[in-house]
Amino acid sequence: IGIGQLSAWLLAPSIRPITEELHALQLEHRIRHALTHDEFRLVYQPIYSISSSRYVGVEALIRWEHPVHGNIPPDQFMGVAEETDLIHEITDFVLDQACRAASEWRNVALAQGRPPFHVAVNLSARDMERPELARTIETVLERHQLPAELLHLELTESVLAFEGTGFQLRQLKKLGITLSIDDFGTGYSSLSYLDRFPFDIIKIDRSLIANLGPNASSQSLARGMIALSGSLEMLTIAEGIETREQLAIAHDIGFDLVQGFLFSRPRPPAEIPALVASSVDPSRAQAESAGDRS
Ligand code: C2E
Numbered sequence: 157i158g159i160g161q162l163s164a165w166l167l168a169p170s171i172r173p174i175t176e177e178l179h180a181l182q183l184e185h186r187i188r189h190a191l192t193h194d195e196f197r198l199v200y201q202p203i204y205s206i207s208s209s210r211y212v213g214v215e216a217l218i219r220w221e222h223p224v225h226g227n228i229p230p231d232q233f234m235g236v237a238e239e240t241d242l243i244h245e246i247t248d249f250v251l252d253q254a255c256r257a258a259s260e261w262r263n264v265a266l267a268q269g270r271p272p273f274h275v276a277v278n279l280s281a282r283d284m285e286r287p288e289l290a291r292t293i294e295t296v297l298e299r300h301q302l303p304a305e306l307l308h309l310e311l312t313e314s315v316l317a318f319e320g321t322g323f324q325l326r327q328l329k330k331l332g333i334t335l336s337i338d339d340f341g342t343g344y345s346s347l348s349y350l351d352r353f354p355f356d357i358i359k360i361d362r363s364l365i366a367n368l369g370p371n372a373s374s375q376s377l378a379r380g381m382i383a384l385s386g387s388l389e390m391l392t393i394a395e396g397i398e399t400r401e402q403l404a405i406a407h408d409i410g411f412d413l414v415q416g417f418l419f420s421r422p423r424p425p426a427e428i429p430a431l432v433a434s435s436v437d438p439s440r441a442q443a444e445s446a447g448d449r450s
């Protein structure tokens with residue numbers, strides 16, 4: 157048994173009811189079909205810099221447009237994909253699409269005399285078991301002629317379960333890629349990994365941001381996280397900003413970057429250059445209508 161199989165086994169529930177097992181098998185089959193039938197799309201959500209008062213990047217988020225079942229959110233299929241090697245095909249698809257788009261947007265920005273903006277891609281913890289990960293990503297960057305500074309990778313604390321993670325992250329840093337720790341504040345790990353691994357950005361989880369308004373202790377917690385990230389020379393992103401009140405507090409307590417429905421929902425790539433170039437008056441930013449799901 158290899159370390160990859162072992163870690164996949166550790167991440168997967170060991171015993172589950174036969175109906176769940178059948179469901180997972182069926183889903184696996186459908187994901188495989190979806191990959192070869194072009195059913196996956198990426199949408200992008202802009203990331204706003206408080207200090208420079210403009211959008212500085214976008215996060216790529218996968219969407220499955222199933223011809224019969226409609227839009228299936230990532231939370232409903234990524235788990236099963238992660239139990240199989242399909243996750244690697246998904247990651248390759250996402251990296252390729254996102255880097256290609258980012259490179260096109262960079263060319264447009266440079267032609268218009270605007271600063272280029274980065275694309276952030278979510279990796280799965282399972283990607284840590286690919287020995288050729290950094291080399292694969294380097295090839296994608298070369299293929300699309302995208303400078304590594306314009307690629308950010310988002311990882312959750314689940315990567316800590318993989319022995320090779322330190323090595324992988326150092327390889328990725330050597331390429332010049334920015335590394336973010338996603339959903340920070342939801343895990344149960346010791347914080348020492350922040351010092352041991354070369355992360356550049358902490359993304360504070362939406363659940364904490366949602367409490368910023370009503371809850372003074374959440375504000376203290378967020379201030380503490382910002383102080384911690386500052387002392388480690390990392391930047392902070394507040395994810396899931398939905399209201400002006402949350403934005404005002406995020407601004408007050410010193411977040412560097414903010415992202416959420418208040419600014420924009422994730423959007424198809426064709427809308428991104430105009431969206432990122434648009435100026436925002438944060439005091440007047442408005443949440444988009446609730447019916448407008450993507
Ligand atoms: P995440 O990386 O933490 O992404 C943020 C999620 O929050 C996205 O959900 C986004 O649409 C949503 N969001 C953004 N702003 C707001 C807001 O103001 N309010 C609320 N309520 N939600 C907001 P989404 O797209 O459904 O993705 C869910 C998770 O699925 C992601 O969490 C990530 O863990 C995973 N995921 C998505 N795309 C990919 C991918 O390409 N690869 C991998 N490995 N995972 C992905």
Ligand code: MG
Binds near residue numbers: 215278310338
């Ligand atoms: Mg993310």
Ligand code: MG
Binds near residue numbers: 339359361395
């Ligand atoms: Mg997150």
Ligand code: MG
Binds near residue numbers: 338339
């Ligand atoms: Mg998440």
